[in-house]
Amino acid sequence: MFYSDDVIEEVRSRNDVVDLIGNYIKLTKKGSSYFGLCPFHNEKSPSFSVSRDKQMYYCFGCGAGGNVFTFVMEYENYTFVEAVKYLAERAGIKLPEVEVTEEQKRIQNKRQQLLDIQKQAAQYFYYQLKSKNGANARAYFEKRRLTKETIAHFGLGFSNPYSNDLYQFLKSKGYDDQILKDSGLVTIDEKHGAHDKFWNRVMFPIMDVNNKVIGFGGRVLGEGTPKYLNSPETLLFDKSRNLYGLNFGRTSRQPFMIICEGYMDVIAMHQAGFTNAVASLGTAFTLQHGILLKRYTEEVRLAYDSDEAGVKAALRAIPILRSAGLRIRIIHMNPYKDPDEFIKNLGMEAFQERIDQAENSFLFEVSVLERSYNLGDPDGKTRFFNAVAQRLLEFEQELERNNYIEAIARKYGISFTDLQKLVNRYGLTLPERQTMREEHPAAGREKDNGQYPEALLAAQKLLLTWLVNDVTLFKKIRPWLDWEDFVHPVYRTVGRAVYEAIETTGQIVPGQIIDLFQEKDEQKLVAGIFNSDIAGIEDKNAREKALTETVIRIKKYHLEELTRHTQDLGELQKIIRMKSDLQNLHISL
Structure with missing residues (x-):
């Protein structure tokens, strides 16, 4: 559309x-x-x-x-x-009607019907929790120390111990069997007829980030398997692309998100005031989960179970989260198993301390790796440091790698120089790392810089900032620079828009230029152009010198690019003359 x-x-x-x-x-x-x-x-x-x-x-x-x-x-x-x-x-603007195909209409109508069904099911389960049939479910939530406010906040409910209770309710609302089957709430087959997906379970509505119910999780009361059951994949619900509690967590205004393993951990943490907690929906953590989180935060802290299964889950999640560009720290909950148990026994202040003391994820990985070696044995200790050295090659930036070498050397009592030499030796024997980077470009990717030098990017940004703050400079700059001289794709688009705006109306509307970009990172980059501080050069001669040098740097780089990519003799002679003119350039204010 x-x-x-x-x-x-x-x-x-x-x-x-x-x-x-x-x-x-x-x-x-x-x-x-x-x-x-x-x-x-x-x-x-x-x-x-x-x-x-x-x-x-x-x-x-x-x-x-x-x-x-x-x-x-x-x-x-x-x-x-x-x-x-x-x-x-x-x-109060009436938007023009946009033509949609019959297939698009059908999908839109079906999606809306499914949302209506999920909402009515959530309301029905919530009603049943309050009824006589919900006594055991209420007792379960009371045992878990959930308040009435928390139950209402998360819309918790109960599915009756009858196999087609919800089905009959939804049929009374006029829905046909096919749409109920597509909702994931009802199973229909020739042998058994129609029966509910969930029955005799406490119910956890799963909401998307816009607070719309898209599915459910249910925990069985008493004996029964599976203990936890989730809605199947539907037009609305994809468990690999949704996180429980994210509809609340995204508005918490905390600098990081806390990732738990289950519904009750999230609910217990929110009740204790940690409203930035989320959990995956009965599935292993995926890259899609990481990308979804990256929309709301730059850092996550894992609060997985402290048992062996929880440690393994954390080790699987860490590289996935890294590949999504997130920083990761690990919250330790020993001697308790999970956040819910920890908070009930030690309270929210103690849990806040654990959050504040969260361990760097790489150092956590190393500490887990340490368990596989006997550091009291010379051979075991040697093999451990060799394994760590290979892991340190994950950090492609030398400064970051050296910081981790220093931290590990300090923790395990090894010389920084010896460990660095070991890392470098392994680095020389791993030519396949370049292939790995090509196969997994998300890992270790630099932001927006591409092949451009930092000084050039700074010059392009500075000049655009000057222009948008003082359009009178345009007449001084225009004879020397065209918008095409801004080689970075984002700056070139902004440059073209700025040039065209000044030449046509003499005014620049930053909000209008931002509309040219769809990616969040690009929008932030452009917003930075319009909000950079250009104060600080009061002296007129110094300002002229800075402006001249900035223009020369931008133009010179573009001319070098043109030189490398042209074979036309006449074009090359033109470039040489322009380079020569730059040597005598001085922009007067």
Whole structure:
């Protein structure tokens, strides 16, 4: 579903960014901007800036930035189309009808029907928990020390001990057998007829990040197998792409997420005030889970069970989370098995201490590896350090690798130099590491820099910042630089938009330029251009020198690129003349 650029621009321009964000957080005017506490990370001092002139926001703490569309997408977890619809309705704009195929209509209608069924099932289970039949379920939750408020908050319920109880209820609402079968709540076959997926179980509604019920988990009361049962895969529910509790956890404003193993751990932690806890849904942790978490946080802390199975699960999850670009730490819960048990016995303050003391994930992996070797035996100790040295090669950046070498050397009493030599020796014998990087490009990937030198990227960003803050500079710069001279893809797109805006209207609207980008990282990069501090060079001569050097650096790099990629003699002579002209360039202000 797509809307024209004109429609999108009308929606954006009719929603003032200060008015919109002011409905979500408290803003205070300071100078020409408004400031408040960032809703995307936890902070005590306001660093979240909203500009009416620029029609954009930017956080100087975490780098989050964008326009009205970006804010709604990030805060409400809407798709772009959903954000357009929301903001259009807010501004009283009637969006044009967008043609959809019959197949798209059928899928949309079916999806809505399934959402309605899941919602009614959740309400029914919640009602049954309060009824006479739910006495054992209520006793179970009381035994687990859940308050009435927590039960209501998570919408916990009970499925009656009858095999077709929910089926009969949903049939009375007018749903046919096929849609009920597709919901995953009912099984229908010729031999046994229709029967419920869940019965005689305490029920845990599973919600997506928009608080819509998409499936259920159920724990059997008394004897029975399996102990825990989840909804099957449906049009709504994919357990490898959803996390229990994320609908609440994403708004916790904590700097990290805590990953647990089960429903009760998440619920117990939320009840104790740790509202950033989530859990996978009866499946091993997947890369999709990691990517989903990366949308809301940069760091996770694992609070898996302290038994052998929990340790193995943590070891499996760590490389997956790393490949998604997340930092990982490990929360230790010994002598108790899980967060629920720990909090019940030692309380929330003790658990907070464990969170604060969470161990670096690599050092945790090394400590687990240590269990396989006898460090009291010279041979065992040698084999252990050889194994650790090979693991240290996972860190491709030399500074990071040396920091870990230093930490391990200090912990295990080995010379930093000896361990570093061992690591380097293994590094020389592992040519396949390059192949591994090509097969798994997510691992160790640099952010946005590609093949471009840091000094060049800084120059491109600085020059664009100068331009958007003082359009009068454009006449000085334009004879020497074209937007194509900005070689980084993001900066080139911004450069083109800035040049065209100045040449046509003489005004730049940052919020409009941000619309050119869909990726979150690119939007943050662009927001940084419009919110960088360019103060500090008061002397006119110094400003002229800085501006001239910045233009030369950008132009020179692009000319070098052109030289490498052209074989036309006339073109090469033109490039040589331009290089020569740069030697005498001085931009006067």
